[in-house]
Amino acid sequence: MPDYSDLSVLIVDPNPGMRANLHNMLSQCSITRIEYAVSAGTAIRHLGARSFDVILCEYDLGSGSGDSGQDGQQLLEDLRHHKLISDWTIFIILTSEGVYSKVMSAAELTPTDYVLKPFTTDVLMQRIVKAIEKRAVFAPIHMLIAQGKLREAIDTCTELQGANPRHAADFNRLRAELHLRLGDLRDAELLYQGILMTRPVGWAHLGLAQCQFQQQRYEEAQQTLDNVLEHNPQLMAAYDLLARVHEAMGQKVQAKKVLEDAVAISPHMVRRLRHLGEIAYDSGDIGAAEKAFKQVVAKAKYSEFRDPEDHVNLVRALVRKGDANQASGVIRDLERSMRASAGTEACKAFSSALLMDLMGEETEAAAQLSTAARAVNMARGLSNQLKMGLVYSCLQHQLDQEASGVMLNMMHDSESGVTMEQAVGVFEKAGRHDLARSMGERISSEVQDLVSDAAAKSAQGEHRAAITTLNSALRRTPGNVPVLVATIQAMLQQLDERGWETPLGEQAAHLLDRARRLDPTHPSLEILAGQYNATQRKYGISTTA
Numbered sequence: 001m002p003d004y005s006d007l008s009v010l011i012v013d014p015n016p017g018m019r020a021n022l023h024n025m026l027s028q029c030s031i032t033r034i035e036y037a038v039s040a041g042t043a044i045r046h047l048g049a050r051s052f053d054v055i056l057c058e059y060d061l062g063s064g065s066g067d068s069g070q071d072g073q074q075l076l077e078d079l080r081h082h083k084l085i086s087d088w089t090i091f092i093i094l095t096s097e098g099v100y101s102k103v104m105s106a107a108e109l110t111p112t113d114y115v116l117k118p119f120t121t122d123v124l125m126q127r128i129v130k131a132i133e134k135r136a137v138f139a140p141i142h143m144l145i146a147q148g149k150l151r152e153a154i155d156t157c158t159e160l161q162g163a164n165p166r167h168a169a170d171f172n173r174l175r176a177e178l179h180l181r182l183g184d185l186r187d188a189e190l191l192y193q194g195i196l197m198t199r200p201v202g203w204a205h206l207g208l209a210q211c212q213f214q215q216q217r218y219e220e221a222q223q224t225l226d227n228v229l230e231h232n233p234q235l236m237a238a239y240d241l242l243a244r245v246h247e248a249m250g251q252k253v254q255a256k257k258v259l260e261d262a263v264a265i266s267p268h269m270v271r272r273l274r275h276l277g278e279i280a281y282d283s284g285d286i287g288a289a290e291k292a293f294k295q296v297v298a299k300a301k302y303s304e305f306r307d308p309e310d311h312v313n314l315v316r317a318l319v320r321k322g323d324a325n326q327a328s329g330v331i332r333d334l335e336r337s338m339r340a341s342a343g344t345e346a347c348k349a350f351s352s353a354l355l356m357d358l359m360g361e362e363t364e365a366a367a368q369l370s371t372a373a374r375a376v377n378m379a380r381g382l383s384n385q386l387k388m389g390l391v392y393s394c395l396q397h398q399l400d401q402e403a404s405g406v407m408l409n410m411m412h413d414s415e416s417g418v419t420m421e422q423a424v425g426v427f428e429k430a431g432r433h434d435l436a437r438s439m440g441e442r443i444s445s446e447v448q449d450l451v452s453d454a455a456a457k458s459a460q461g462e463h464r465a466a467i468t469t470l471n472s473a474l475r476r477t478p479g480n481v482p483v484l485v486a487t488i489q490a491m492l493q494q495l496d497e498r499g500w501e502t503p504l505g506e507q508a509a510h511l512l513d514r515a516r517r518l519d520p521t522h523p524s525l526e527i528l529a530g531q532y533n534a535t536q537r538k539y540g541i542s543t544t545a
Contacts, residue, residue, distance in 0.1 A: 004132070008033040008051075012043045012075070013058040013094075022056055025121040040075040044304040047084045054128060055085070059095035059114075073268050076111060078305050081271070088142045090131045094119075137164050141174065151502055154178050169199070176207050183510065185211045202228055202235040209238070213245055221245045236266050243275065252283040260288070270299050277313055278385075281320075289317040297330070301337070308338050308347035309386050315351040316389075319358045327355050343382050346375035350390055357393075366397045373402035377409050384416055388426055395430035403427075404435065411443060411476055420444070420477050447473045451486055463494035467504075484515045485524045492531045500539035508532060 009031060013019050019036050026034055035052070037043035040061055046052075059072040072093050079085045096117035112131045115124065137160065144153040154175050161171040172195055179188035189211040195204040205228035212221035225242040228235060239262035246255035259276040266272075277292030293314035300306050311334040318327040331351045338344045349372035356365035372390055376382060387410055394403035407426065410418045420443045427436035450473040457466040470487040477483055491508040495501065512532065515525055535541075 003030060004128075005030045005032065007031050007053045007128075007132075008035075009054045009056060010035050010037060010043065010046055010052040011056050012037045012040070012061070012072070013056075014038045014061055015058070018058065022124075025124055028121055029125050040071075040078070040302060041304050043075060044078065044084065047079065051086065052089065054090040054092070054131075056092050056094060059093050071268065074270065074299065074303065077270060078303055082305055086142070087145065088135050088139060090128065090135065092127060092131070134167070134170075137167055138170070138174070145178070150178050150182055169195070169201070173203060173207075176204075180207065180210060180214075182506070185215055202232045202238070206235065206238050206241065209241055209245075213241060213248070216248070218245050218249050222249075234265065236262055236269075236272075240272060240275070243279065247279070252279055255279050256283050256285060256288065263292075267295075268299070270296055270303075273299070274310065274313070277317070281313070281317055286317055286321050290314070290321060293317055297333075306338060308334060308344045309383060311338075312347045312351050312354075312386060315354055319354045322358065324355060324358055327351075327358070331355065342375050342379035346372050346379050346382060346390075347386070349375060350386070350393070353393060362397070366399060369394050369397055369399055370402055373399070373406050376406055384410065384418060388422075391426050392430055395427065395432055395435070400432075400435060404439065407439065408442075411446075414472065414475060417475065419475075419479075420447075421479070443476055447477050447480065447483065451483060454486065454490065458490055458493065461497075463490050463497065466490040467494060478514075479518055481515055481519045481522055484511055484518070485522070485528065487511060488515070488528050492528065492535060496531070496535045496538070500535070500541055505532075505536070505541070 009026060011019050011022050011034060013022070013036075023034055026032075035046060037046050043055075043057070047055075057072040057075060061071050061075070072095070076091060076093070079091075085091065090112045093111045093114040094117060095114065113127045115127055140160070141153050141156050144150070144156060157171045157175045157178075161168055164171070172191060176188045176191040176195075179185075179191065189208060192204045192208040192211065195201065196208065205224055209221045209224040209228070212218075212224060222242065222245050225238050225245065229238050229242070232238075239258050243255040243258040243262075246252070246258060256276065256279045259272060259279060262272060263269075263276060273292050273296045277289045277296060280286075280288035280292060293310065296310045297314055300310060311330050314330050315327045318324075318330065331348060334344070334348055334351065349368045353365045353368035353372060356362070356368060369390070373394060376387060376390060387406055391403045391406050394400075394406070407418075407423050410416045411420070411423055420440060423443065424436045424440045427433075427439055450469050454466040454469040454473070457463075457469065467487065467490045470483065470490055473483050474480070474487055488508055488511050491504055491511075495505060495508070509532065512525065512529060515522060519525075
C-alpha cells in the first residue's frame with residue numbers, strides 16, 4: 001500500500017466521538033499529521049494559519065458550541081470565496097443526512113467528494129486515494145495557474161491529456177475554463193461545442209452559455225440555459241447564470257423567478273439568497289426581498305466573514321415596507337453582533353439614517369449620513385452599490401460635500417471600477433446637474449493630468465511607469481479613445497524595446513479591439529495594428545491583433 005504518512009488532514013466535526021473515530025481510521029493507514037476543528041470558525045482560523053492536503057468536514061456542524069452555527073456547505077462556500085483553500089486541496093464532506101436539498105447544496109459547490117455515513121476505513125481511504133491520484137495528475141497545471149501562467153497551463157493540459165486519457169473530459173473542461181479566464185471566448189466556445197458533440201454534459205452547456213453571455217449574445221445564452229435546465233434541473237449554476245442573463249436583458253421579474261426556483265431546490269447558498277434579495281428589491285417585490293435578506297442574515301450569523309451590508313439590505317427592505325420596529329431591531333443586532341470596524345460603523349450609520357428618514361427625523365438622518373460618509377471613506381471591502389446608495393442619500397439631504405467626497409474616493413480606488421459616466425450618472429439621477437457637471441469636469445481634468453504625466457514618463461523611456469499611469473486614467477474613462485490610443489502606444493513601445501510579454505501583448509490587443517468598437521475610423525488604429533504585428537514578427541510571435 002502506498003505511504004500516505006506525509007499527508008496533513010484537518011478534521012472538522014463538533015462530535016468528539018466522530019473525531020476520534022476518524023482519527024483511528026486515518027491512523028490505520030499511517031496518517032498521523034491530523035488536526036481538529038470543532039466548528040466552521042475554528043476551521044477557518046486553522047486554514048488561515050496553514051494549509052492541509054485533505055479536509056474531512058462533517059456537514060452538520062450545528063451540534064457544537066460557540067460559533068458552530070455554520071454547516072459544512074457554508075464553510076466550503078466561505079473557503080472558496082475567500083481563497084483559503086487552493087485548487088488542489090481535497091475537501092470531502094461527511095454526512096448522515098439524506099435530505100435532498102442538503103446533498104444538492106453540497107454537491108453544487110463541487111467538493112472533491114461526499115461520503116454518506118456510516119462508512120468503513122476502506123471506503124474512506126478509497127475516496128481519499130482516488131482524490132490524491134487525480135490531484136497528482138493535475139498538479140503541474142495547478143502550479144502554473146497559481147503562478148499566473150495560464151497560457152502555459154493550457155499547453156500543459158494538452159500535453160498531459162495524451163498520457164492520461166481517462167481524465168480527458170477534465171482536461172478539456174480545464175482548458176476551456178482557462179480560455180474563459182483569459183477572455184479567449186471564441187477558443188473556449190469551440191472547446192465546449194466540441195465536447196458537446198460527443199457528450200452532452202451539463203457543465204459544457206453551462207460553459208457555452210457563459211461564452212455567449214460574455215459576448216452579449218443574451219438570447220442565445222438564455223436558450224442554451226433553458227434547454228440544459230429542462231434536461232438537468234439540478235444544475236444549480238445554470239440558474240445563477242440564467243438570472244444574470246435576464247438581468248442583462250432588463251427582465252428583473254424573470255430573473256427573480258429563476259432565483260426563487262433555484263432557492264427552492266438548494267436553499268443554503270448565501271450568495272444566491274443575497275442576489276435574490278437584491279433582484280426582488282429592485283423589481284419592487286419587497287416581501288420577497290425581506291424574506292431573502294432575513295435568511296442571509298440568519299445563515300451568515302456564524303460566518304467568520306459576516307458582511308454588515310446584509311443588515312443594511314434588510315433594513316432597506318423593512319424601511320421601504322414601513323416597518324420601523326423591525327428595522328430598529330436589525331440595527332441593534334448589527335451593533336451588538338458585529339465586530340467594531342469602519343465598515344460596520346458605516347453600515348450602522350447608513351442604516352440608522354434610512355430609519356430616521358422613515359420616522360421623519362431629517363436632522364438626525366443627515367447627521368447619521370455624515371457619520372456614514374466619514375466611516376465609508378476609511379473602510380475596506382464595502383460594495384460600490386452601498387457607496388452609490390450613500391451618495392444618493394447624501395444628495396437628497398443636500399450633503400453635497402459628503403456625496404462628492406465619497407464619489408471621488410471611489411474614483412481614486414483602483415479596485416472599484418467606477419467610471420466617470422457612472423459617477424456623473426448618480427448626480428444626474430438625483431437631479432443635481434450642477435454637481436454632475438463639476439464632477440465630470442474634475443475627473444476630466446484628473447485624466448488629462450494623468451495623460452500628460454504618462455507622456456513625460458514615456459519621453460524619458462519609462463514606458464512601464466507610463467502604462468501604469470495610463471491604466472489609472474482608463475479606469476476612470478474606459479471609453480475615452482484618445483486615452484486608449486495613448487495606452488496602446490505606451491504598451492507597444494515597452495514591447496518593442498524590452499521584449500515580448502504575453503500578458504502585456506494580450507492587453508494591448510484587447511485595448512485595440514475596444515478602440516475599434518468605439519471608433520472604427522480613428523486614424524491611429526491601423527498604424528497601431530501595424531506596429532503590433534511588426535513587434536510580434538520581431539520576436540517570432542505568430543498571433544496577430
